[in-house]
Amino acid sequence: MAYAHAPTAVLPRKLATPKIKQASRRNFFARLLAAIERANALRAEREITRYLGLSGGKLTDDLEREIERRFLTR
Numbered sequence: 001m002a003y004a005h006a007p008t009a010v011l012p013r014k015l016a017t018p019k020i021k022q023a024s025r026r027n028f029f030a031r032l033l034a035a036i037e038r039a040n041a042l043r044a045e046r047e048i049t050r051y052l053g054l055s056g057g058k059l060t061d062d063l064e065r066e067i068e069r070r071f072l073t074r
Contacts (some may be wrong), residue, residue: 046070 026034049069055063 047071 048071051067051070052059052063
């Protein structure tokens with residue numbers, strides 16, 4: 001008895017598995033470090049926005065230098 005094999009639309013199991021992106025598989029410490037960096041950047045942006053508001057809201061060269069001196073050289 002002979003069997004005829006027709007091509008199938010279903011891929012073999014090993015070819016049908018989705019590929020997992022490497023970025024989503026970062027380890028715990030890499031994710032923790034990224035979260036800390038994001039939190040620090042947001043905190044700095046909030047402080048700069050508050051300082052700018054207290055100084056009149058207009059960004060001048062002198063104010064920009066003062067922001068760099070205060071917040072970016074810590």
